[in-house]
Amino acid sequence: MKKLLTLLLVCLVFAACDDKKSGNAEMDKFIDDLMGQMTLEEKIGQLNLPSSGDITTGEAKSSNIAEKIKAGQVGGLFNIKGVEKIKEVQRIAVEESRLKIPLIFGMDVIHGYETVFPIPLGMAATFDRAAIEQSARIAATEASADGICWTFSPMVDISRDPRWGRVSEGSGEDPYLGGEIAKAMVYGYQGRGDDAYKSNNQIMACVKHYALYGAAEAGRDYGTTDMSRMRMFNEYMYPYQAAVDAGVGSVMASFNEVDGVPATANKWLMTDVLRDQWGFDGFVVTDYTGIMEMIDHGIGDMQEVSARALDAGVDMDMVSEGFLSTLKQSVEEGKVTEEQLNLACRRILEAKYKLGLFDDPYKYCDAERAKKEIYTDEHRTIARQTAAKSFVLLKNDNNTLPLDKKGTVAVIGPLANSSSNMPGTWSVAVNLVAPKTLVEGIKDVVGDKARVTYAKGSHLISDAAYEERATMFGRTLNREQEKRTDAQMLAEALSVARNADVIVAALGESSEMSGESSSRTDLGIPDVQKTLLKELLKTGKPVVLVLFAGRPMTLTWEDENVPAILNVWFGGTEAAPAIGDVLFGDVSPSGKLPATFPQNVGQVPLFYNHKNTGRPLAQGQWFQKFRSNYLDVSNEPLYPFGYGLSYxxxxxxxxxxxxxxxxxxxxxxxxxxxxxxxxxxxxxxxxxxxxxxxxxxxxxxxxxxxxxxxxxxxxxxxxxxxxxxxxxxxxxxxxxxxxxxxxxxxxxxxxxxxxxxxxxxxxx
CATH class of the missing domain: 2.60.40.10 (Immunoglobulins)
Incomplete structure (x- = not known):
């Protein structure tokens, strides 16, 4: 009887292990055989994702990468650019390590590779599933031609607070729209169903940031998130689930806490919901130093937080190297089990198998593709067409737009002659000098039919230190080279404006005023730019505000005073000619707002799919005592969700x-x-x-x-x-x-x- 019980227990253990297998018998056998040869240290090594340091997305750096690869201590690398460099690093893995396990190479390919499409919030404004999927397909084609097989995209965090800088990276405030975009992006990167990863131009997607990252308190990045489970599921969780339903290969944990536990250690999120409820069968990676940061959250030292992350269901540690440095000790001390470690290792190996890296470690290392398939004329044409679809016409009094291709057009503003700001935030692989400036784009569109003049008019912001923070990562506006005073720049702009028939004012945010760690409390056009705009209006010439924005902005004064406002977000590498196409009527604007624009910051959070109160304000009313309203401003947005004019x-x-x-x-x-x-x-x-x-x-x-x-x-x-x-x-x-x-x-x-x-x- 005792022998029978022992045999039954063994069978149950093996059955539990089998439950974690994929059902792909060929893949399961291959990975079983490989893991049977792996030491505990080599299994832990597969869970380690250091940064190459080639393109920096955070402050921490990893060192001695090559030696760690040879020792089997690295599962993948990210943000290394260039097919030849990637091929050499892969060669070290498959020729100089004991088991010759290939690496997976990732990058933040967020809205394009070298051909950059509008920022994700702008892509959402197209409301065009096919165009969004096509943008991801082109991004995958270009990234894979340069050696990348894994992208940390799509970002699907719902946000109702435009103070949060990363609203620019998502799809806005609506879960259904966000879910449709999530599916389109996954299909574009990976392919659909059984056809996923079949070609060397299909790469693995990573949906992020799971979960609720866009609901951080006060719109401050990395902040706490706290809400009811019912609100989570009805208003925030669907886009993540939609990506899982579309077959996304990986999921990235978010920085924020949920229910008092950082997402990276939250077993309810990573296992109960993601795997058990939604059926996700890929792997989970932390965000940059996500494990290390839990020490500052206050839930343990490096060994403790690493063990908690693994126990929660996290499979890969980005940059912290907490798994690498502590998991062996935690297994020996019983803080985690070897079965948990095996399961995480299996998921990483399965991803590499699905990508075809075991069959051909150099599948994504064809240098000929890199010469022919990146930043092509075809891709740029599609990017230009897509950018034009994303622009939202917010106001057009007296049919100010479209402009005639005649006379003199003055293009004025600190963003009028910048190429580096056109692609927008999180365009890490772009050549910043390749995009045309708005002045150049307009000249291309009007040709010899009109004269185009230019003046800078003002700095981006009066505060030089603030402008420095807002023009990081090479997005300079040459402030340090500008020797003229504010008065001199304004005088030049007014002189140019007075000699023009129409004024195009290129104003708003720089690209790095939105994105990660770019939260703002003031959502208006910066001070000196607004002064410039007011002076341009005093000339009496028609003024078109071309608004560059990475978030919903407060434009109440502009809406009251400027005849025409075209919100162009950051339209990518082909933004400038696309703006020209719309300004001069070659394309009619058709974008719609994926997020509500408030009248002022005091209305935030403001979103269309709110609930009623027991004391709702009657429609058309501004204020009524003992009703839900403000004393100083109406409840209405400046521009509602889904809004956008046409010609x-x-x-x-x-x-x-x-x-x-x-x-x-x-x-x-x-x-x-x-x-x-x-x-x-x-x-x-x-x-x-x-x-x-x-x-x-x-x-x-x-x-x-x-x-x-x-x-x-x-x-x-x-x-x-x-x-x-x-x-x-x-x-x-x-x-x-x-x-x-x-x-x-x-x-x-x-x-x-x-x-x-x-x-x-x-x-x-």
Missing amino acids: TQFDYSDVRLSATEIDGNGELTATVTVTNKGKYDSDEVVQLYIRDLVGSVTRPVRELKDFERVTIKAGESKDVSFTITPEKLKFYNADIQFVNEPGDFDVMIGGNSRDVKTARFKLK
Whole structure:
């Protein structure tokens, strides 16, 4: 009997181990055989991800990389640029280490490689799934041609606080839009389903930052996040899950804490939700020094936080080398088990197997590809077209835009003649002198039909130290070379402006005023730029504000005083000619805001899919005592989510429903007719919102549930239909169960979240 129980126990142990295997018998056997040859130290080595130091994204550096690779103490490297360098490092791994295990090479390929697309917030403004997937496909093609097989993208953190600098890297405030973009990016990088990683131009994606990083208190980077589980799942978690459902190969832990535990050590996040609930089967990597930073969080020393990270479900340690330096001791002391270590090692090896690195360690090291497939004319053309789709026309009084290609156009402002700021933040592989400046882009578009003049007009910011912080990583605006006084620069700008027929004011943020560790408390156009803008308006000439921005900004004064405002985000390497295309009417603007623009910072956080209070303010009211409102400003945003003008006018018919009732297995179709009543062919983003009128828990006033970007010619009408199923009506209830509930629903369709046509139906 005792022997039988022992045999049963052994069988159960092996069965538990088998549960962790992939189901790919060939891969499982290969990895079993390889791990059978590995020492404990070599298994730990696979979990170590030091930085090459080639492109720095943090303060810490790793050393003696080559010797560690030879000793089997490195699983991968990141931010090393250049196929020849990568090939040489890979050669050390597969020729000079004992087991010849290849390395995985990662990089922050966030919105393009050398051909850079708009910042992710700008890409979200396209509301174009196909264009977003294509941008990731091109990024993967270029990065893989230069030796990279793993990207730390997409970043899908929902943020409702534009003070947070990294709002520029995400998709805005809406979980559905964020989820659609997450899927498109994963497909673009990896390929779809069984076709993923088949080619040497497909790379592994890494969804980040898991989880809730965009909800940091006060919009201050790396800060604490604290919210209810119901809010997490209804408002923040879906984009991560969507990436998992799309087959994302890896997940990056976030810096912030969740429920009082840093995400990097949060077992509920990394195991209970990510793996057990969502079925994620890839590997989890920390963010830069994420393990080390938990010491400052206050949950233990290096050995303790490293053990907690492994126990939580983290598989790879980026830069901290806590796994490398402490896990052996923790195994010996019983703080972690060898089974946990084996499982993490297996996941890293599986990723390398899926990428095909065991079959060909040099799969991504074809130097001929690097010569032919990076920053190509074709890629640049697509980037230019995509950038134009991302621009959002915020105001256009008296049809100031489009401009005529005639007369004299004065391009004025500190961002008018900068190439390095065009790509935007987190464009680490770009050649900063390659993009055209806005002045050059406009000259290209108008050719010999108009004269283009230029003046800088002002510094970026009056405070020199602030400007230095805002122009890091080579994004200089040559302040140190500017010997003229503010008065002299302004005088030159006004002279240029007075001799022009129209003024294009290139103002706003520099690229590094958003991004990591770039939080702001003042979201307006900086002081000296605003002074310049006011003086330009006094000339009486038509002024177009070309706004460079990495976040929603406060533009109340500008909206009241400037005739036309075109928000161009940071449009990538082809931003300048794309801006020219839109300014002069070769392309009609069609971007829509993926995040609400507040009237002032005091309204933040402000987002469209909020809940009602028990004392809501009546629609159209500004203030009523004992209602939810402010004394000094209305509750309304300056520009709502989904907003964006065009050079034409789109009219929406009433919503037509195919049925007014559906049951749990049914569906209905909601249709509107959209008519282009203007003179320009243009795209329109038709948006579907739904409100659950009565629920067991309170529900938002509206939620985006679908959208379609359509091209409608001048004078043409098109029917746009959406299918509504019970699945679209589900939400997480108080027990964190994903359900729908019978009752009445409003369906709203329009060109933004505010201006909609409404109909009602019932779920039985």
